[in-house]
Amino acid sequence: MKNYDMTIWDGAIEALEKPGDGWINVAMEDSSALVLDKKVKDLYLDYLKGIREAALRGEYVVGFFTSVPYEIFRAMDIPAVQIINICALTSLATGIVEECQNIASDLGIMFETCSVHRVIASHFHKGWVPGVKLIVRMFAGCDTASSSGGPSSDYYGIPEFGIDVPYEYNERAVKYYAAELLDLIHLLEEQSGKKMDWDKLKEVVRLTGETRRLTQEIADLRKTVPSPMENRRAWQLNWLNWIYAGTQEGINWLTTVRDDLKQRVKKKEGVVKEEKFRLMDLWMSPLHCNLKLMGWLEEMGVVVANECLVFTWGKEIVEMDPSKPLESLAHKFFNGPLMGILHGPIEIGVDCIVKAAKDYQVDGAIWWQNNCCRNTGVIHTWKDALKNQVGIPTAEIENDLMDPSIASFDQIKEKLEEFFELLESRKKEE
Numbered sequence: 001m002k003n004y005d006m007t008i009w010d011g012a013i014e015a016l017e018k019p020g021d022g023w024i025n026v027a028m029e030d031s032s033a034l035v036l037d038k039k040v041k042d043l044y045l046d047y048l049k050g051i052r053e054a055a056l057r058g059e060y061v062v063g064f065f066t067s068v069p070y071e072i073f074r075a076m077d078i079p080a081v082q083i084i085n086i087c088a089l090t091s092l093a094t095g096i097v098e099e100c101q102n103i104a105s106d107l108g109i110m111f112e113t114c115s116v117h118r119v120i121a122s123h124f125h126k127g128w129v130p131g132v133k134l135i136v137r138m139f140a141g142c143d144t145a146s147s148s149g150g151p152s153s154d155y156y157g158i159p160e161f162g163i164d165v166p167y168e169y170n171e172r173a174v175k176y177y178a179a180e181l182l183d184l185i186h187l188l189e190e191q192s193g194k195k196m197d198w199d200k201l202k203e204v205v206r207l208t209g210e211t212r213r214l215t216q217e218i219a220d221l222r223k224t225v226p227s228p229m230e231n232r233r234a235w236q237l238n239w240l241n242w243i244y245a246g247t248q249e250g251i252n253w254l255t256t257v258r259d260d261l262k263q264r265v266k267k268k269e270g271v272v273k274e275e276k277f278r279l280m281d282l283w284m285s286p287l288h289c290n291l292k293l294m295g296w297l298e299e300m301g302v303v304v305a306n307e308c309l310v311f312t313w314g315k316e317i318v319e320m321d322p323s324k325p326l327e328s329l330a331h332k333f334f335n336g337p338l339m340g341i342l343h344g345p346i347e348i349g350v351d352c353i354v355k356a357a358k359d360y361q362v363d364g365a366i367w368w369q370n371n372c373c374r375n376t377g378v379i380h381t382w383k384d385a386l387k388n389q390v391g392i393p394t395a396e397i398e399n400d401l402m403d404p405s406i407a408s409f410d411q412i413k414e415k416l417e418e419f420f421e422l423l424e425s426r427k428k429e430e
């Protein structure tokens, strides 16, 4: 098993602790917005420090990929690293993205592989992810994430587990998914020596139900014109939902955001002084300049009113039933933001996106196009549906999530300015 090197985690913690520095901080006059940003920093700091301490104590730590339900690890009291989010963000916080890309190249990982996963490979090769003794991945949504666990576990010399998910959503699929989770629980019990606390799992699932309701409330409040929420907030909500699923801290955070939005909606106060355009975000904006970009859009009077991966649910809204925790987690997967529209028949995503474009009254959409990502085929159908069914144009911005050499902040701004000219001329014609 690999020896861990805490340099990167220590560096990321140090960056987050600095006031006015670190990747999460933004310069804004609005004090309530800054209070929320401070909470994001604090939640990340608690999370990173918790994992670091657990690893230093030699505890059994799990590394998991997107959409693997954190609730299982919480109920078993097993610390767990959300690999994608944390490898990317600790790299950005410590300024080592280029070094990571070079390490991945030296390992023979092709440039055409999604840069997030090149970063992950470099972290596991170097031993920068503390304490991980099992990798859990999901065979759904992202092909690269489905495969990325393989090299990660090889570099660490540890086992891995893949959760298989049926393509279609139906009763049989829910049972199958729940059985997969049960297999995972048995493996965790065998490997960690800890037992599943089924009462705790029920409570965690109940709390997850609460976070889902709050997220839906936030989604509804965001339909208001002018838009009450900062452009950067949606992805913060998404990432924190990944690592604070089924916790009271997660509920407290969402409640603060919801209350802030309620206040603004009541006062008819928009997040920008004069709202020029409302956009829909069809994919995640580049992480290397996400905050700068979202702030610049606001300066331009442009709000991102809906991020379809974060605020679109999918087939049906199913309430979490704590008495059936594993089935409830299956419903969360099939009908939750992200996989609700990304996994399964493409028509479901198309219908949801067209509906969201109308509900959120958007003028245009942005597709942060990443040629390394196989999901581009799916997004193409969303983009075409927006144009053909509701006449909404989409800006296609080629970029890479981590690597600014594909498109820098300034190059992205230029392309967006051209798109805003198009939106302006459409408005004049109306």
Ligand code: SF4
Binding pocket: 114, 115, 116, 117, 141, 142, 143, 144, 145, 370, 372, 373, 374, 375, 401
């Ligand atoms: S950009 Fe695409 S390939 Fe990369 S992590 Fe996201 S879904 Fe996976």
